[in-house]
């Protein structure tokens with residue numbers, strides 16, 4: 001707990017977040033479990049008193065804060081003195097050498113949320129915020145419509161907080177995502193349909209059951225958690241903004257909130273203003289935002305997803321319009337890559353940096369490579385690529401492309417024969433080696 005938050009609670013200073021506001025038209029709403037404006041039908045967003053934040057925080061108070069997303073509590077929509085802190089956030093920002101060299105970049109950084117806590121994806125950030133707020137609003141059952149990682153995070157963090165939990169997933173998810181949810185013993189509904197159908201069902205359930213759906217009725221609070229991916233990068237770069245970021249797009253929320261995070265750090269005087277270019281990554285089998293970008297449209301046409309990158313397979317992205325706007329006004333790009341390129345992206349990151357990411361990260365690395373090759377990222381730009389999930393959860397995606405171990409007898413000559421053979425073979429042929 002930081003000094004600033006203690007002061008805030010003991011002196012009863014007004015919280016830093018003040019109301020909800022519609023993204024179009026600025027209609028104000030109270031700080032309840034609401035997510036759509038009844039007048040404009042646009043999404044609701046949390047509004048803050050930036051003077052109050054500026055008075056509470058400095059680089060020093062943040063640095064003295066917890067080693068988690070809660071060091072930025074003044075920028076997050078929670079009142080609790082003890083937010084749910086399972087060590088989420090403050091993941092490594094790795095200065096790349098070998099991937100950078102391979103791509104011909106001079107200043108490449110990898111924000112590694114493949115090792116985020118507790119469930120190894122960036123979703124732990126948004127869920128830590130959403131469930132803290134859910135508890136404040138009096139919800140006892142929490143839920144979500146998930147492409148996989150969100151189910152893992154919601155189930156784990158709900159277990160930690162002692163909240164009842166029921167999650168909804170598409171029935172064709174990777175085994176690791178399903179097991180990684182069931183282990184926390186929530187109720188899991190595997191819906192025979194794609195994510196967009198799961199989401200529609202959840203909207204109906206939410207209206208009827210009064211549960212706290214982290215990414216539906218709690219979405220304004222939930223999505224704020226993604227700002228911490230902007231805050232951390234700025235702090236880890238020595239209180240500076242990068243020149244260019246490359247991030248994956250599912251609903252587009254994460255991407256837009258990194259942008260909001262940077263803006264808020266500028267607004268409160270924590271970093272100097274700078275033009276940051278925002279580039280986004282989608283899988284070709286689900287690329288409604290990339291298509292709109294390339295065709296110069298500012299509306300997103302929904303698609304039916306068909307890609308191995310299931311965690312970012314949202315055919316009807318809620319924040320697509322806002323993501324397009326950011327890409328265009330920051331002189332960025334939104335690009336898509338094939339499933340084969342995604343697998344190559346996963347392998348490239350693993351072989352050059354020792355980071356095993358899931359399909360979403362493979363998508364982002366492959367798009368980074370594509371943008372560099374097309375001259376759309378300058379070699380000198382300080383570029384941050386966001387790796388948002390862990391490869392152990394999507395093993396199916398790479399299983400066929402990594403070869404096999406060499407099985408040998410526990411004898412030196414068996415080892416030596418195998419070593420000899422391995423030098424003459426591509427590793428993919430190893431499975432054919434019988435020693």
Ligand SMILES: *Cc1c(COP(=O)(O)O)cnc(C)c1O
Nearest residue numbers: 149250251252253254360388389
């Ligand atoms: C959910 C998810 C994203 C992107 O989410 P948005 O809906 O765009 O905020 C990116 N990567 C992974 C691994 C995810 O699970």
